[in-house]
Amino acid sequence: GPDLLAIERAGSGVEVTRLSELLHTRELINKRSRVEAALIKDPTFDKTELLSMGRVEKIQRSLARGKAMKRLQEKEGWDAEEYKIAHQAAGEPTVYDLHDGMFIVTLREQGTPEQHKLFLEPAVNNKIIGCYAQTELGHGSNVRGLETTATWNQADQTFIIHSPVLTASKWWIGSLGRTANHAAVMAQLYIDGKNYGPHPFLVQIRDLKTHEPLENVFVGDIGPKFGFGSMDNGFLLFNQYKIPHVNMLARFNRVDPATGVYKRVGAPSLVYGTMVWVRSNIVLDSGSSLARGVAIAIRYCAIRRQFQDRDAEAAGATGETPVLNYKMVQVRLLPLLAATYALHFTGRGMMEMYEANQERMKKEDIGDRETVKKIRGAAPEDLNPGAEQLADLHATSCGLKALGSTIAVEGLEMCRRACGGHGYSSYSGIGTWYADYLPTATWEGDNYMLTQQVARYLLKSARAVLAGNAPKNETTTTLQFYLSRK
C-alpha cells in the first residue's frame, strides 16, 4: 500500500499544495490543522468505538461530545468557522447541532432587539437550548399546511399553543427528542377566529432545572432511523399551552397587545435570503462531501490489485492489475472526481452571488413596506421589482441544492460500491458518512420538489422575454440568445 501510493504521487505533476490552497486557502488549511489537533488530544473525540455503538450509546456519546466541543470552543477561542470545522472533523452530528444551526439563527433573524436580549443572548451562551420545530407528522415541507395553532387571547394577552389532532405533532425536529428545553414553533396564528397563516413562536418545553417536560407538553424522541443515530429527533404535542405575548417572534409580524391588531413591520424578503444562504452552503459542501468518498475510493482502488488485464496477460505480463486501471472503474470514479471540483467551484460562485446580493439589498432596502403589504405567501420575485436578483438567486439555489446533493448522494454510493466487498465494511469510512449525508437530499426542500421552483422561475423569465420586458440577467440572456438563433 504505502509504496503504491508513493508511486502514484511521484507519477503526477499536479502541485498538490498549491491546488489545496486554491480550493481552501492557506488560512483555512491552517485552521483545520489547529482544530483537528485540539480534537485529537481530547479522548472524547476518539473514533475507535463509534462504529460499533448502538443508538442509545451513540446518543449518550453525542451529548458528551457536544458538551466537550462547546467547552473546547471556549477554551480555544474558536470562531464560527473553526467550530464548523470541528463539527465536520468530529465525524458525527451532535445533539446540539440544531441549537447552533437553526434555533440561534431563527432567533437572530426573526426576533426583535427586545427578544434578542430575552432569548438570543441566553441561547448563544447555552443557558437555554433550543430547536426549530416546523415539520409536523402529517406535513413535511408544506408550511402552509401546518396544523398547530397559536390563538391570541386578548383577555390575558397570551397565545394559546395547541395541537388539535395527532398529525399536528411536531416530528423529525433535530435536538428536540431529549436535548432542547425551548423550541421555535411554527404555528397557525388565529386572532378573533381569523387565520393569519404560520408564524414563529418561542416556547419553553422543559423545566430548566429538572429537564422534565412542562405541564401540557408531550415531547420525546421519535426512534431509530437511517443514519444520524447520534441526533435526537423529536416529537412534540401541546395541550392548550399558554405563552406570553413577547414569545411571538416579531421582527416581521406582530400582534398589538393592547388592541389585538395584526401588523406587518418588516421585510420578509430577508427570510428568503436566509434560505438562499443555507442552500448555497449545501451546494458548497456537496463538493467536499462527495470528495470524502472519492478520496477513499481512489486511494483504495490505486492500491487494490485484482485479476489480470486480458491483453497484458496475452503479452506475457504477470501480476494483478491495479483496480483503478480498469476503464470500468475509471468511468465510475474519475467523473465523480471531476464533479467534486465542479461542485466546489459552483458553490463558491453561489456564495459570491449571495454576498453581492446581500450587499445590494442592504443598500437598496429591498422589501419596501409598500410592497410588503401585498405579499402574504408570495414568491420572492413577486415581492417588488428590486427583488429580481434575489428571485434569480432563489431559483438558482433551489436547483443547485437539488442537483449538488443528488450528485453527492448518488456518487457516495458509487464510491462505496467501487470499493467492492470492503466497501460494505464500516471501516471503509464511506457507508456511515453516506447515511449521515443522505438526508441532505430531503431537508431544506426535497430535491424533487425543489425543481418546481426552478421551472416556475424559468417559465416566468421566458414569458418576460417573449413580452420584451425581461430584466437583464444570465437566465434571460440565455433565453434571448436561443430565440435569436434557433
Added chain:
Amino acid sequence: DTGAAFDVLNNDADIVAAYGWRTAYLTFEALRLRDKDHQSWNSLLVHFWRLSTAQSQFLVVRNFYDAVVANPARVAGAVGDVTGEVLRDLFRLYALQTMEQHAADFFTSGAVTTNQISLARTKGISNLLDRVRPHAVSLVDAWNFSDFFLNSSLGRSDGKVYEDMFAKASSNPVNNLTFDPYVDSPVLVKRVAGKL
C-alpha cells in the same frame, strides 16, 4: 462541419453554450406545453424536473468553466501549468460525461449531433479518463482530508489499507464476547475481559 450549433469536442466555450442552449430549448418547450397546450401543472412535473436539472447542470458547467478554463493564465499563476491543464481536463470530463448521460436532450435541442455524442463517448471521454488517471491520487490529496477526518481504513493517506483493516477487525468489541454455542445451554453470550 459539426452539423450542429456547437463544436463541443474542440471548443470549451461551445460546451458551455450547448448547455445553455439545451436549457433554453427545454424552457420554451415547457412554456408551450403549459401556456399553449394548457397541460396541467401536475402532468408537467417530470418535465420540470428535467428542466431544472438541465438549468443547474448549465450553471455547474459555466461556473467550472469560469473557474478553471476562462482565464488560463490566472489558473496557471495559482497552481502551475501542469495542474492548470489537469483542471481543464477535469472540466471537459465532467461536462462531456454529463452531456453523454443526457444525450437525448442535447440532440433533440439541436445543440449537438448524434455523431458528436458518439465521438464524445468513444474518443473524448475515454481519452480524458486516460489523461486524468495518472493524477487521480494527487487530485484527491489536494482536498486535504486528514486521516482523523476520513476515519477510513481504505482511504488512509499512508496506504496501509490491509494492516489497518486487520487491526480494526481484531479490536472490534464483538471479539470481546464469549459465545456459548450449545443450544441446550441457557447462557447465550457474555462479555469477558481480555482481548482476542
